[in-house]
Amino acid sequence: DVQLVESGGGLVQPGGSLRLSCAASEFTFTNYWMSWVRQAPGKGLEWVANIKQDGSEKYYVDSVRGRVTISRDNAKNSVYLQMNSLRPEDTAVYYCTRSAYATPPDCWGQGTLVTVSS
Amino acid sequence: QSVLTQPPSASGTPGQRVTISCFGSSSNIGSNTVNWYQQLPGTAPKLLIYRNNQRPSGVPDRFSGSKSGTSVSLAISEIQSEDEADYYCAVWDDSLNGWLFGGGTKLTVL
Numbered sequence: 737d738v739q740l741v742e743s744g745g746g747l748v749q750p751g752g753s754l755r756l757s758c759a760a761s762e763f764t765f766t767n768y769w770m771s772w773v774r775q776a777p778g779k780g781l782e783w784v785a786n787i788k789q790d791g792s793e794k795y796y797v798d799s800v801r802g803r804v805t806i807s808r809d810n811a812k813n814s815v816y817l818q819m820n821s822l823r824p825e826d827t828a829v830y831y832c833t834r835s836a837y838a839t840p841p842d843c844w845g846q847g848t849l850v851t852v853s854s
Numbered sequence: 855q856s857v858l859t860q861p862p863s864a865s866g867t868p869g870q871r872v873t874i875s876c877f878g879s880s881s882n883i884g885s886n887t888v889n890w891y892q893q894l895p896g897t898a899p900k901l902l903i904y905r906n907n908q909r910p911s912g913v914p915d916r917f918s919g920s921k922s923g924t925s926v927s928l929a930i931s932e933i934q935s936e937d938e939a940d941y942y943c944a945v946w947d948d949s950l951n952g953w954l955f956g957g958g959t960k961l962t963v964l
Contacts, residue, residue, distance in 0.1 A: 773899075773953070780856065781891070781899065781942055783953035795951035831898055838946045840889035840953075842910065844898040 738763045738843050740832045745848030748822055752852070756817040758832030758845055766790075769835050770808060770815040774828035775847075784830070787815065788837070800826075822852045857882060858943055858956035865962040866933050874928045874959045876943035882954055884924040886946045890917075893940040893958075902941070903928060935963045 744756040758770070771786035785796045785806040794806050805818040815832060829849050833841035859877040866872040878884065890903040901910055903919035906926065916931045930937055943956040 771953070773955075780940075780958040781944075781955040783950075783955065786952055793951075797950070797952060838886075840901055840904050840944060840946075842901050842904075844900075846898055 738834075740834065740843060740845035742830065742832050742845045742848040745830065745850045747851045747853065749854050750823060750852055752822050753818070753820045754822065754850060756819070756830055756832075756848055756850070758815045758817075760813045760815070760832075760834065763834070763843075765813040766810050767836075769837055770806075771833045771835060771841060772806065772815075772817050773831045773833055773841070773844075774826075774850075775831070776825075776828040779828075782828075785817065786835075819850070822850075824852050826850060827852050856957040857954050858945065860941075860943060860956040860959045862957070863960050863962065865964055867964045868934060869932050871929060871931045872933050872961065874930075874941050874961070875925060876927070876956045877925045878945065878954075879924050881949075882924075882945045882947055883921070883926060886948070888919070888921060888926040889944045890919055890926075890928045891942045891944060893942065895939070899942065930961070933961075933963055937961060938963045 739761045741759045772784040787794045787806045803821045808815040829847040831847045832845040834843050835841040887905040891899040892902045893899040906921040907919040918929045940958045942958045947954050
């Protein structure tokens with residue numbers, strides 16, 4: 737079965753950094769854009785960032801641009817989210833997703849919880 | 855505050871038909887196809903409807919989608935207790951090069 741497995745979440749102080757990872761399996765990773773979508777506790781979904789198949793294009797929601805970097809390693813079938821200068825409002829479950837360009841994400845990981853608190 | 859507006863809640867009794875709406879504008883829903891996600895409690899979202907009215911393999915035909923102008927609707931016929939979930943509309947934003955999600959609608963089966 738197609739699988740996305742996130743890791744790297746945890747508790748971090750405001751201003752701190754965290755790197756999330758997502759390992760993909762059972763599909764051709766290089767055929768897909770990859771995205772991160774987050775969900776604050778008790779809140780709705782928010783798209784965070786996405787990256788093209790070859791890593792040549794990356795896009796971010798305004799609230800994270802300049803603080804967050806999405807990257808991928810096609811040799812490892814993995815996508816990453818480097819988050820710096822974290823704020824309490826970044827507290828959320830972060831989901832890794834796959835999609836073709838402008839087509840809806842059809843596979844989601846189980847999510848990893850990031851908590852930003854002192 | 856999401857750009858796509860959904861009612862926060864909806865409800866119905868088993869066997870009823872329920873409709874959930876999602877309102878946008880000419881720059882999002884009006885110019886792109888819309889998708890719906892179902893999120894069961896404690897789980898990741900699942901794609902329910904894509905391109906306004908298409909169902910992925912495995913989604914029952916009790917779920918249907920429609921679009922009119924700058925609004926879309928998700929209809930669930932003969933609702934069951936297992937349909938209790940949060941439902942989100944989602945549309946691609948060409949200027950963002952990313953996804954806009956509605957605020958979500960919590961469906962309660964009474």
